[in-house]
Amino acid sequence: VLRLRGGMQIFVKTLMFVNLSPADYNADETAGSLTYASRAKEITNSATKNDESAEIRKLKKVIASLKKGAAEEEEVAGEGG
DSSP: OEEOGGGOEEOOOOOOOOOOOOSGGGHHHHHHHHHHHHHHHTOOOOOOOOOOOHHHHHHHHHHHHHHHHHHHHHHHHHHHO
8 A cells, every 4th residue: 555645545456467378388487487486486575665865855954055155156257347
């Protein structure tokens, strides 16, 4: 179940199709496919919200400050020329 903003939910399923062969010369590939499918069946995922950490917010403020300073320097340089 994926939970979205506003309490909405999305139900998600993942499907895997495995191709099997009755031919004896494909026995190794068929066994490998079944092993892989068996392992893949055990995988579980949980949806999480990627919140910005305090460090990321701090770095964004620093970038904004630097951009503002660069824009002011360009403005001053443009007036002097």
